Amino acid sequence: MEKKIIFGNREAISLLLIFMCNQLFLSFPRNMAESAGNAGWILTIYITVISLVLFLIISRLYKNFEGKDILDVAEFLGGNIGRILVGIIYVIDYVVIISVILREYGEDLKIISLVQSPISFVLALFAIGMVFGAFFGLEPLVRLGAISVPVIFLGFLITVVGSIKYFNFSNILPIFGTGLVEILIEGPSRTSVFSGLTSLFLIAPFLRSHDNFKKSGFIGLILSGLILTVGNLVYSLVLPYPSTTSNFLPIYQLSRLIEYGRFFQRIESIFVLVWSMTALIYLSAGLFFSAYIYKKTFKLEYHRPLIIPFGIIIFTLSLIPKSLMETMFIDNSIIRKYAWTVTFGLTLVLLILASIKIKVKEGRHKDEK
Amino acid sequence: MKNKIRKFCILLSIFIICQFTSGCYDSREIDELAYPIAIGFDKGEGKFLRMSLQIAVPTKVAGGGEGGGGGEGGQSSVSITTLETPTIYSGLNMINTYVSKQINLSHVKAIVFSEELAREGIEKYINALMRGREFRGTAYVLVAKGSGNTAEKFIREVKPELESNPAKYYEMVLNAYGYTGFTAEAKLISFYRNMTSYTTQPVAVLANVSEFEDSDDITLEYSTYKQKGRDYPLPGDYTAGNMPKVGDIKTEVMGMAVFDGARMVGELDGEETSYYLMVEGKYGYSYVTIPDPQAKDMFVLLNLKQSRKPKKRVEMVGDKPQIYIDIKLEADILSIQSGINYESIEKIGILEKATEEFVKTGIERMVKRTVEEFGSDTFGIGESIKKKFLTWDQWVAFNWKEKYRHSNINVNVDVKIRRPGQKIKTVPAHGSEKEEK
Numbered sequence: 001m002e003k004k005i006i007f008g009n010r011e012a013i014s015l016l017l018i019f020m021c022n023q024l025f026l027s028f029p030r031n032m033a034e035s036a037g038n039a040g041w042i043l044t045i046y047i048t049v050i051s052l053v054l055f056l057i058i059s060r061l062y063k064n065f066e067g068k069d070i071l072d073v074a075e076f077l078g079g080n081i082g083r084i085l086v087g088i089i090y091v092i093d094y095v096v097i098i099s100v101i102l103r104e105y106g107e108d109l110k111i112i113s114l115v116q117s118p119i120s121f122v123l124a125l126f127a128i129g130m131v132f133g134a135f136f137g138l139e140p141l142v143r144l145g146a147i148s149v150p151v152i153f154l155g156f157l158i159t160v161v162g163s164i165k166y167f168n169f170s171n172i173l174p175i176f177g178t179g180l181v182e183i184l185i186e187g188p189s190r191t192s193v194f195s196g197l198t199s200l201f202l203i204a205p206f207l208r209s210h211d212n213f214k215k216s217g218f219i220g221l222i223l224s225g226l227i228l229t230v231g232n233l234v235y236s237l238v239l240p241y242p243s244t245t246s247n248f249l250p251i252y253q254l255s256r257l258i259e260y261g262r263f264f265q266r267i268e269s270i271f272v273l274v275w276s277m278t279a280l281i282y283l284s285a286g287l288f289f290s291a292y293i294y295k296k297t298f299k300l301e302y303h304r305p306l307i308i309p310f311g312i313i314i315f316t317l318s319l320i321p322k323s324l325m326e327t328m329f330i331d332n333s334i335i336r337k338y339a340w341t342v343t344f345g346l347t348l349v350l351l352i353l354a355s356i357k358i359k360v361k362e363g364r365h366k367d368e369k
Numbered sequence: 370m371k372n373k374i375r376k377f378c379i380l381l382s383i384f385i386i387c388q389f390t391s392g393c394y395d396s397r398e399i400d401e402l403a404y405p406i407a408i409g410f411d412k413g414e415g416k417f418l419r420m421s422l423q424i425a426v427p428t429k430v431a432g433g434g435e436g437g438g439g440g441e442g443g444q445s446s447v448s449i450t451t452l453e454t455p456t457i458y459s460g461l462n463m464i465n466t467y468v469s470k471q472i473n474l475s476h477v478k479a480i481v482f483s484e485e486l487a488r489e490g491i492e493k494y495i496n497a498l499m500r501g502r503e504f505r506g507t508a509y510v511l512v513a514k515g516s517g518n519t520a521e522k523f524i525r526e527v528k529p530e531l532e533s534n535p536a537k538y539y540e541m542v543l544n545a546y547g548y549t550g551f552t553a554e555a556k557l558i559s560f561y562r563n564m565t566s567y568t569t570q571p572v573a574v575l576a577n578v579s580e581f582e583d584s585d586d587i588t589l590e591y592s593t594y595k596q597k598g599r600d601y602p603l604p605g606d607y608t609a610g611n612m613p614k615v616g617d618i619k620t621e622v623m624g625m626a627v628f629d630g631a632r633m634v635g636e637l638d639g640e641e642t643s644y645y646l647m648v649e650g651k652y653g654y655s656y657v658t659i660p661d662p663q664a665k666d667m668f669v670l671l672n673l674k675q676s677r678k679p680k681k682r683v684e685m686v687g688d689k690p691q692i693y694i695d696i697k698l699e700a701d702i703l704s705i706q707s708g709i710n711y712e713s714i715e716k717i718g719i720l721e722k723a724t725e726e727f728v729k730t731g732i733e734r735m736v737k738r739t740v741e742e743f744g745s746d747t748f749g750i751g752e753s754i755k756k757k758f759l760t761w762d763q764w765v766a767f768n769w770k771e772k773y774r775h776s777n778i779n780v781n782v783d784v785k786i787r788r789p790g791q792k793i794k795t796v797p798a799h800g801s802e803k804e805e806k
Contacts, residue, residue, distance in 0.1 A: 037761045038761065051778075061789065111502060113395065114394065114395045115395060115502070116394040116395045117393070117394040117395055121394065132493045166558075168749075168752070170568070170749070170752030170753070170756070171754075173755040173756045173764075174755055174756075174758040174760050174761055174763065174764050175756075175757070175759060175761050176759050176760050176762065177760065177761055178761050179761070179762065180759075180760075194755050239562055240562060240565070240566045240567075240568075241761065242565060243561065243562060243565040246565075253506075256505060256506060257506050257507065257558055259507050262537075262540065265507070295775070
């Protein structure tokens with residue numbers, strides 16, 4: 001049924017931007033400061049370049065599998081076992097990431113405004129929104145994403161422009177922060193920041209052609225890298241290292257500083273709106289993909305009946321970390337360090353093996369002829 | 370029938386959503402909250418803290434013009450409470466037991482520390498304020514001069530005469546540095562930023578209650594002019610509390626407190642604060658009194674403004690930093706007491722040179738104090754040498770703070786007098802010699 005859905009590059013890019021840039025509104029700039037000091041923005045550029053190179057290789061290999069998603073490729077390579085194995089890995093990847101991010105959004109809201117509300121109540125509000133969003137399906141979500149991204153970007157732009165008066169360019173010096181070696185070593189694992197790219201491998205059948213796949217991924221990565229770099233740079237320009245490592249919601253802190261005269265102040269209300277829109281679309285799409293992958297993995301007919309069970313699983317998992325500190329540890333030290341193994345590692349291995357299989361098959365055909 | 374059920378379901382959903390979203394655990398009505406606009410911290414008994422809250426009384430603020438903040442007989446637009454507490458937030462809890470409304474700190478404009486507390490170090494308080502979600506980084510940090518409970522004393526004496534809204538009073542008074550040059554822009558966020566910085570050190574606005582009750586009490590003995598080798602005080606030669614003035618407004622903000630990390634190590638008077646602003650590049654404009662270069666005991670009054678951002682650079686000669694500061698100023702003439710025609714092309718250079726020398730001497734004296742007396746780089750001069758390092762570890766190992774204490778200072782000031790005011794030259798009064806005397 002989903003295969004009838006077709007959407008354009010703009011929708012795909014918007015979806016990728018939401019999947020990859022939502023971390024900017026969470027603790028991404030702080031994590032980069034932890035890794036590279038005041039050179040967090042250089043680390044961001046570096047991981048963007050690595051991810052682009054990896055994506056170009058993936059895209060080249062994907063040429064042989066136009067109209068197929070990553071599960072179809074796994075099935076081609078390893079039959080039902082291959083599909084189920086990759087499907088389960090993808091489902092676990094999505095469910096774990098979405099549940100951690102759900103908890104982070106909930107904790108953020110609790111710290112920002114709903115101080116007295118129990119975390120389960122706050123998470124339940126998010127989870128209900130997420131379930132409703134996922135019920136509507138992929139098409140409304142990507143269309144909503146395409147409409148929302150410019151609004152979200154405008155909110156981000158207001159925060160950036162409003163912070164200009166606090167810029168101090170010496171904050172980004174010494175230029176290599178904690179050291180070039182640390183940046184070079186840390187870089188490859190930090191490509192996990194772009195783990196949202198997996199969504200592109202799932203929507204490949206809806207993108208008409210391989211060119212659209214390549215274009216969407218390439219532009220999505222460049223724009224995400226640009227936005228993440230600018231966000232990091234702005235944060236580093238406003239606050240000096242090592243105080244950049246102390247704020248757990250960096251961009252929110254920036255929005256709280258904006259004040260132009262007696263009239264233009266307390267801009268964080270715009271931030272909360274932007275932040276909620278991002279959370280809704282991101283979590284809904286994440287839940288949708290979890291159910292969709294599961295459906296496809298086990299060749300079920302419908303994905304909708306899976307949404308509520310998956311919603312409950314994600315909601316329950318999100319309550320497992322004992323504290324915000326534990327949630328942030330899982331996000332920063334586990335997910336954002338090892339998610340690349342699925343996003344780039346697994347995908348590359350699958351595509352390389354599948355390409356070899358094609359070559360072998362073609363060879364056999366020629367021999368038979 | 371199906372349509373009716375659908376409509377009913379939609380209405381029911383809207384009703385349920387309204388119930389859930391209109392008031393959850395965190396619902397608080399605005400008229401159930403009390404908004405402090407200033408908060409003061411003094412040393413309490415033992416390890417305790419004495420905390421004072423100046424809470425806005427909305428009904429009086431809204432009324433406007435009824436005696437401002439200082440009106441007698443229940444006319445005050447603020448209510449002040451002081452208590453002993455182990456920590457800031459436990460103190461707020463205690464206040465909530467006897468104030469009818471719940472305290473909300475999101476409108477705090479001024480955070481006042483007593484000098485005693487500031488000299489001991491205020492890191493733990495600043496960290497607590499920055500951690501709290503209600504405090505805003507845009508609130509000003511002040512140090513109330515003197516010994517004892519100076520923060521409480523200051524807050525109790527804040528009675529704005531011209532402003533019924535006490536929050537606006539703080540905003541306007543503390544932003545006045547843009548046209549007086551006598552206080553600094555010392556916001557909570559910049560204090561926190563500089564407190565943790567490896568280059569710049571924080572500053573706070575100096576505040577105090579006037580020393581003088583009656584005009585007969587006025588004396589110049591507290592002025593800093595003698596330390597500067599002058600025979601008479603100029604307008605900036607005071608710190609808060611010492612200004613030779615009396616009146617209904619008892620509170621004063623003038624000068625700034627200099628910190629090393631989070632510990633106060635000294636203070637600068639109003640004039641030195643102007644120079645600090647010039648070196649920082651935040652000097653707006655102000656009226657500056659210069660001794661007349663050609664007439665003894667006469668003054669020239671200029672409206673001085675910063676025309677360009679200052680240039681600061683550091684060169685290392687051996688292990689000693691050589692600091693170079695380049696300041697560019699513009700001025701308009703406001704008054705020439707001697708009547709000497711400095712407006713003329715021939716003489717304008719004399720006045721420019723005298724102004725340059727006056728400002729240069731002042732800046733050198735002030736920077737020298739921060740180097741030798743305070744050992745605190747309040748201007749962030751170290752930022753200009755950071756670029757010579759590639760990594761953070763190299764920069765930290767360089768130990769700029771220690772190096773700064775052995776710096777040599779070279780200041781260059783360039784003043785251009787642009788306009789003579791509404792008169793192009795001074796025409797002397799025409800009368801008998803007796804009348805002139």
